[in-house]
Amino acid sequence: MVTQDDNKFNKNIILIIAAVIIFIFLPNFISGYYIRIFTAIFMYATISQCINLMSGYMGYLPFGHVMFFGIGAYMSAILMKLGLPVFIAIPMACLSAIIVSIILGFPVLRLRGHYFAIATIGMNGAIMTVVQNATEITGGARGTTFPIIMASPDVVYRYFYLAMLFLMVITSLVMYVVVNSKFGYGIRSIKANEDAANSMGINTTFTKVTTWAIAALFTSIAGGIYGYWMSFIAPDEVFDLMFITNSIIMMLIGGAGTILGPIFGAFIVETVSEVAWSGFMQYHLAALGIATIVIVFFVPRGVIGTITDKIRNRRIELSKKAEVTNG
Numbered sequence: 543m544v545t546q547d548d549n550k551f552n553k554n555i556i557l558i559i560a561a562v563i564i565f566i567f568l569p570n571f572i573s574g575y576y577i578r579i580f581t582a583i584f585m586y587a588t589i590s591q592c593i594n595l596m597s598g599y600m601g602y603l604p605f606g607h608v609m610f611f612g613i614g615a616y617m618s619a620i621l622m623k624l625g626l627p628v629f630i631a632i633p634m635a636c637l638s639a640i641i642v643s644i645i646l647g648f649p650v651l652r653l654r655g656h657y658f659a660i661a662t663i664g665m666n667g668a669i670m671t672v673v674q675n676a677t678e679i680t681g682g683a684r685g686t687t688f689p690i691i692m693a694s695p696d697v698v699y700r701y702f703y704l705a706m707l708f709l710m711v712i713t714s715l716v717m718y719v720v721v722n723s724k725f726g727y728g729i730r731s732i733k734a735n736e737d738a739a740n741s742m743g744i745n746t747t748f749t750k751v752t753t754w755a756i757a758a759l760f761t762s763i764a765g766g767i768y769g770y771w772m773s774f775i776a777p778d779e780v781f782d783l784m785f786i787t788n789s790i791i792m793m794l795i796g797g798a799g800t801i802l803g804p805i806f807g808a809f810i811v812e813t814v815s816e817v818a819w820s821g822f823m824q825y826h827l828a829a830l831g832i833a834t835i836v837i838v839f840f841v842p843r844g845v846i847g848t849i850t851d852k853i854r855n856r857r858i859e860l861s862k863k864a865e866v867t868n869g
Contacts, residue, residue: 574699589761589786593793602754608666608781611765612666613635614766687773720756725752797844
């Protein structure tokens, strides 16, 4: 028997597939400028999904998470310079990020709250300093380059547009599977009460480290694709905390603890940012900040969180009316 929830789930799947198909063919109808904007949106949505897994679901806010973005970018550049193709270099860069997340995760994830956030910022600064001083390998503070793609700008734009789009879709699907699995319930229990989760037999250390490794995996892929897209990277660019700050804002505006929240948040923030830049060039950061404050103030649960709450409350009201009518 097909229930109402099953019908709703099937409708959501159809809408998501339709949206993906539309975005696949969208570059045929827009200019290169808008293709680059959408590519950035997809990238930020991916990073925001990773922050959402760590913070929205597990309750650990990693301000220094951008270290994995930088590791993915630099390791991809180094390996591609050695002659490895991109489809081998980026996975190997991801493996490096996962190893780093595991090594650092065991000691650092023992910290909680702002102590953990500050520790990750320190680790990001330490890794950036290493990159800046390893001049022979990374190019130091001057940065390094990627191999140039021998194709027209239009082809290059579409290449990275589709790469970031598919990365965002795959990341979102993986996050959905993870948070709705038995392992995902362990993640949520850590946010609710870590001590209680530990006393109930959940291996919180393993859960936290594994969760951070998953987030590091997709963040490093985004970093590798971003570096190849830009063709040039520098330490102060790919290890910039603003990547994570923007991603956190996107998560909060879209709705922390939801799968669609980071995606909607990325679209909203990037759109507001572009409008602020074009309309208030000298004061675009102030305009963006004011717009963000207004959105967060009036929609504290985020766009998706607020919509979900309204739908849930509406269902409760309807069920109560039905009970009264039947009674």
